Amino acid sequence: MEKKRVLIPGGAGYIGSHVVYTVLKTGKYNVAVVDNFHNSKPEAVRRVEQLVRDESGDACGDVELIEADLRDAAAINKVFADRPANDRIYAVILIGALKAVGESAEIPIEYYDVNVGGLLNLLTAMDKHDAKRLVYSSSATVYGAPETIPIPETTPMDPHSPYGRSKQINEMIIRDVCAAHPAWRAITLRYFNPAGAHPSGYIGEDPCGKPGNLLPLLAQMAVGKYREPGLKVFGNDYPTPDGTCVRDYIHILDLASGHLNAMVALDDDAKFVNAKNDGKYRAFNLGKGVGMSVLNMIDAMRKATGYEFPYEIVGRRPGDVPNLTADPALAEQELGFKAHHSLDEMCRDLWNWQSKNPNGYS
Amino acid sequence: MEKKRVLIPGGAGYIGSHVVYTVLKTGKYNVAVVDNFHNSKPEAVRRVEQLVRDESGDACGDVELIEADLRDAAAINKVFADRPANDRIYAVILIGALKAVGESAEIPIEYYDVNVGGLLNLLTAMDKHDAKRLVYSSSATVYGAPETIPIPETTPMDPHSPYGRSKQINEMIIRDVCAAHPAWRAITLRYFNPAGAHPSGYIGEDPCGKPGNLLPLLAQMAVGKYREPGLKVFGNDYPTPDGTCVRDYIHILDLASGHLNAMVALDDDAKFVNAKNDGKYRAFNLGKGVGMSVLNMIDAMRKATGYEFPYEIVGRRPGDVPNLTADPALAEQELGFKAHHSLDEMCRDLWNWQSKNPNGYS
Numbered sequence: 161m162e163k164k165r166v167l168i169p170g171g172a173g174y175i176g177s178h179v180v181y182t183v184l185k186t187g188k189y190n191v192a193v194v195d196n197f198h199n200s201k202p203e204a205v206r207r208v209e210q211l212v213r214d215e216s217g218d219a220c221g222d223v224e225l226i227e228a229d230l231r232d233a234a235a236i237n238k239v240f241a242d243r244p245a246n247d248r249i250y251a252v253i254l255i256g257a258l259k260a261v262g263e264s265a266e267i268p269i270e271y272y273d274v275n276v277g278g279l280l281n282l283l284t285a286m287d288k289h290d291a292k293r294l295v296y297s298s299s300a301t302v303y304g305a306p307e308t309i310p311i312p313e314t315t316p317m318d319p320h321s322p323y324g325r326s327k328q329i330n331e332m333i334i335r336d337v338c339a340a341h342p343a344w345r346a347i348t349l350r351y352f353n354p355a356g357a358h359p360s361g362y363i364g365e366d367p368c369g370k371p372g373n374l375l376p377l378l379a380q381m382a383v384g385k386y387r388e389p390g391l392k393v394f395g396n397d398y399p400t401p402d403g404t405c406v407r408d409y410i411h412i413l414d415l416a417s418g419h420l421n422a423m424v425a426l427d428d429d430a431k432f433v434n435a436k437n438d439g440k441y442r443a444f445n446l447g448k449g450v451g452m453s454v455l456n457m458i459d460a461m462r463k464a465t466g467y468e469f470p471y472e473i474v475g476r477r478p479g480d481v482p483n484l485t486a487d488p489a490l491a492e493q494e495l496g497f498k499a500h501h502s503l504d505e506m507c508r509d510l511w512n513w514q515s516k517n518p519n520g521y522s
Numbered sequence: 523m524e525k526k527r528v529l530i531p532g533g534a535g536y537i538g539s540h541v542v543y544t545v546l547k548t549g550k551y552n553v554a555v556v557d558n559f560h561n562s563k564p565e566a567v568r569r570v571e572q573l574v575r576d577e578s579g580d581a582c583g584d585v586e587l588i589e590a591d592l593r594d595a596a597a598i599n600k601v602f603a604d605r606p607a608n609d610r611i612y613a614v615i616l617i618g619a620l621k622a623v624g625e626s627a628e629i630p631i632e633y634y635d636v637n638v639g640g641l642l643n644l645l646t647a648m649d650k651h652d653a654k655r656l657v658y659s660s661s662a663t664v665y666g667a668p669e670t671i672p673i674p675e676t677t678p679m680d681p682h683s684p685y686g687r688s689k690q691i692n693e694m695i696i697r698d699v700c701a702a703h704p705a706w707r708a709i710t711l712r713y714f715n716p717a718g719a720h721p722s723g724y725i726g727e728d729p730c731g732k733p734g735n736l737l738p739l740l741a742q743m744a745v746g747k748y749r750e751p752g753l754k755v756f757g758n759d760y761p762t763p764d765g766t767c768v769r770d771y772i773h774i775l776d777l778a779s780g781h782l783n784a785m786v787a788l789d790d791d792a793k794f795v796n797a798k799n800d801g802k803y804r805a806f807n808l809g810k811g812v813g814m815s816v817l818n819m820i821d822a823m824r825k826a827t828g829y830e831f832p833y834e835i836v837g838r839r840p841g842d843v844p845n846l847t848a849d850p851a852l853a854e855q856e857l858g859f860k861a862h863h864s865l866d867e868m869c870r871d872l873w874n875w876q877s878k879n880p881n882g883y884s
Contacts, residue, residue: 231595233593265698265701265702266702267702268695268698268699268701268702269642269645269646269649269699272642272645272695272698273642273645273646276638276639276642276691276695277638277639277642277643280631280634280635280638280639281639283631283634283635284631284635287631322698322702325694325695325698329638329691329694329695332687332691333630333634333638333687333691336627336630336634336684336687337630337631339627339630340627340628340629340630340684
């Protein structure tokens with residue numbers, strides 16, 4: 161059977177590379193990665209190809225790697241236009257975006273231009289070249305500081321940062337596109353906190369500069385890359401069991417599988433029968449449904465790495481919310497999604513990657 | 523005193539041409555119009571220049587007319603880049619947009635690409651070239667179907683169409699830009715229903731095809747351009763005095779004056795002291811604060827034109843809301859804005875334009 165070509169903008173990044181891996185492993189798809197390597201490296205894609213070949217031989221699909229920026233409408237159009245008739249783009253999994261909450265409040269024009277402007281260039285090209293299936297990376301941050309935990313998808317969106325608003329805006333735009341055209345099908349995935357790596361240690365998270373997220377920071381501390389000025393825990397007076405913020409950590413391979421579930425669901429009309437006014441558009445949480453505090457995670461990483469993390473409790477950080485834990489029931493029921501990996505596996509795989517690649521892909 | 527250059531994208535359109543006129547008449551500004559002539563004609567700008575010269579001689583500023591599309595980032599950047607040091611862009615009044623509610627639900631990608639993508643290209647160029655004053659055309663449609671009439675600016679945004687959401691999204695983006703950078707200053711103007719024309723009859727509304735709005739349709743019927751299939755009144759069972767929809771009609775020259783009020787207010791820090799978290803960002807209604815029903819307006823246009831409009835009551839039109847009447851108090855208090863013109867003047871000026879230009883600018 162001929163393989164279908166899936167376009168994955170941002171496929172060289174941390175989440176993207178694991179999604180490319182998961183899509184290729186099915187043996188049903190080829191992939192085209194578009195990336196501007198702003199916060200990623202071509203080496204990640206090379207390693208995914210090697211990993212898939214090592215595991216599955218040549219049965220899996222190929223990867224086209226295209227260096228392009230989502231803001232460049234002409235370049236994005238060209239990705240769809242310059243293709244043989246038997247190798248059109250079948251579906252798009254849009255992962256590439258700017259993603260740092262704090263930075264988004266400093267340079268909002270760039271965040272909106274890349275995230276929203278980039279989506280618009282992509283939608284325009286997809287519409288023109290009749291590639292009307294989209295899986296879109298959204299974020300739990302669209303919920304703001306929700307009252308109900310675990311968080312169902314029906315929670316109103318109320319993001320607290322330009323980054324979060326860029327995700328909310330893109331969900332609004334995609335929903336309107338699906339409502340207008342029956343040929344369009346889209347699923348938005350609201351990520352909770354992805355962490356870990358492929359257990360081979362071949363691919364993993366390689367953030368530029370000091371990691372902004374807790375788990376890669378812990379891994380880099382344990383490996384000796386960051387030790388000073390030490391680990392800060394922002395606030396221990398939140399209304400949570402130990403007073404530190406609670407998040408829903410999901411193994412990166414589970415998150416990646418959710419993309420595959422979503423892409424397959426796009427072709428199942430039954431998934432959209434209850435979304436009347438939105439056309440064929442749905443939004444799903446991707447989380448494990450288990451809340452872990454900052455102190456829980458420090459302890460789990462201590463077990464995985466053997467490193468005793470010294471830490472200091474400091475004041476709350478503006479913008480942090482007490483608890484973001486997913487209600488994953490809808491994705492489980494309707495997409496067949498399940499976050500199988502345990503917390504220990506996540507920490508073990510993260511440490512395996514970090515200890516084998518102390519300087520990431522460099 | 524050297525005149526400051528104001529950039530007005532969409533300055534060749536109906537609202538835009540009256541804003542260009544109002545800005546030039548102060549004698550304090552030159553104007554640069556950017557337009558793609560999608561729903562406008564260069565002739566409108568030529569007539570504005572002639573009108574200003576006839577009224578005020580050469581004391582008023584000049585107009586640069588640049589044909590460019592807001593979606594073309596390079597062309598928009600060029601507008602700011604290719605300028606002598608003593609003729610930089612001082613402020614931008616962004617009017618150009620796609621604006622048909624019904625059409626926006628048919629072709630949402632185009633609406634978002636032009637309206638939101640266009641704003642992003644403009645903001646990027648403004649930021650790069652240090653032109654950080656913006657007056658932005660929003661719409662009463664951001665309020666959806668509000669419960670409180672007249673509508674204060676504190677009413678939550680809840681637009682019912684992609685067009686309305688493109689306006690809401692742009693307000694969100696502009697607010698975030700102002701919150702991030704103290705050098706940025708922006709005022710959003712939520713238009714109610716502009717109508718009428720300059721009393722000279724030199725400039726006015728010249729919609730492509732059959733007019734989508736009531737007043738230009740009535741004018742074209744009276745002048746004999748549209749008679750068949752006749753006038754339809756969509757619903758007479760709304761909870762309004764005569765059962766037909768109520769709107770807040772504002773004379774186009776009053777609306778245009780509101781832009782001048784807003785542009786002047788941009789430099790007054792006192793206008794922004796209460797907008798702490800938003801930086802120097804404010805949103806104001808531009809309306810008269812007087813609600814008029816469809817039947818009221820048919821009667822007013824009958825008086826102005828002498829034409830007895832035959833009309834037929836038909837069912838409600840999807841998306842119409844019963845009443846959109848502004849509370850104009852905030853703009854009056856804080857911007858010094860006032861809609862001076864009467865309803866009769868509005869109808870008289872509209873008819874003067876239409877009868878002198880039965881085929882618009884053609």
